Amino acid sequence: MTTTATNALSVRDPWSLVPPLGNLDAYISSINRLPLLTQEEETRLATQLREHDDLKAASALVMxxxxxxxxxxxxxxxxxxxxGDLIQEGNIGLMKAVKRFDPTQGVRLVSYAMHWIKAEIHEYILKNWRMVKVATTKSQRKLFFNLRSMKSRLKEEAADTDVHRNTLTRDQVERVARDLNVKPEEVLEMETRMSGGDVAMESQNDDGEEAYAPIAYLADDRDEPTRVIENAAHDRLAGVGIGEALETLDPRSRRIVEERYLKVNDDSSGGMTLHELAAEYGVSAERIRQIEVAALKKMRKTLEPQRV
Structure with a gap:
């Protein structure tokens, strides 16, 4: 190691060479001035870390x-x-790489650390790019990080045509699927996920727009206590309640109500008409209508106390 490099990486607190966080440009400028290690220096420091758990050697490798x-x-x-957040996550990946680096394998740390740096950045992006995860499996992650660049390249290739599309054509979808070894349906699904944004479930405004927020039409209130009670009361009224109300009527009024509202023939034509009932009882159709109205009114009074 050169004298300058040795002195720079052997100070009591190596991280003091990096300025306090807050000014990203100053941080980048400072780390670009840090000396690089030769392969011999890198191997010696990595060996010290593995054999003696030397934290100063670890700091030198990281820096x-x-x-x-x-x-x-x-x-x-x-x-x-x-x-700054991407750099921070990448630094975590770098420290993990330094901890696991084996200098006896004949590979430089820069090559070994690349995987760990990208892995941490990928994980950060997947967790924070959307509130809802867009990729969970290994194939979905690969598709997520390759689809954007491949889509841009395909658009450039099609720039000379008269077709201007924001979405991929069927041929382009099949090409992406073939190149990434995934199903075309997965490409279409990922493209839809990436093109869509997060939508707040509740209205973010105070101007009475709640009715247009997703919470207004996506909520399932079937198990809401009030709705359950209402449904139970409705079912009782439609079953036992109607039967009890019919019992309060005289035979003629009950038959008129049953024929007019509760009877369904095989041809779904319903029961008898006012005129048919009038002919049977020897009265006018208007009289049958009056009996019907009175009977329904009496039934409503009977059913009213049963309502919740």
Whole structure:
């Protein structure tokens, strides 16, 4: 290790070389000035860490690769998440890589750490890009992080055509599915998830727009206590209650009500008409109507106390 590098990475507190968080540009400028390690220096420090749990060696390995995290994190700025947060998550991945790094495998830490840095950034994006997770399986994660770039490339290839679409064509969907070894249906589903945004269940305004918020038409109130009581009362009135109300009527009034409202023939034509009943009882149709009205009024009075 050069004298400058040795002195820089052997101070009592190596992290003092990095300025306090808050100014991202100053942070990036400072870590870009940190010295890089040669392969021999890297192997020696990694060996010290594995054999003696040397935290200073670990700090030196981490600090010399902080610029790698910044470089990798820039590739994920298109997801709309803070650059500082992406760097922070990438640093966690770098520290995990340093902890697990085996210098005897003949691989440089920069190659080994790349996987861990990306893994932590990927996990952060999947958790924070949407309130609802958009990818849970391994194939969905791969599709999520490749679909955006592949979609842009396909649009560029189709720029000379007269077709201007925000969505993929069927041929493009099949091509993406083939390249990523997934089903076309999974490509379509992921494209739908990525194109949609989060929607608040309740209205965010105080201007009386609650009726148009999803909570107004997505809520299931079938098990709501008041609705359960109302349904139970309705079922009783439609069953036992009607029977009890009919028992209060004289035979003629009961038959008129049953023929007019409760009887259904095989051809779904209903019971007898006013004129048919009038002919049977030898009175006018108007008289049958009056008896019907009086009977229904009496039944309503009987049923009223049973209502909840």
């Amino acid at each position: 010399s690769h902080l610029r790698l995290v910044v470089s990798v994190s820039r590739n994920y700025l298109g997801y709309g998440l803070p650059h």
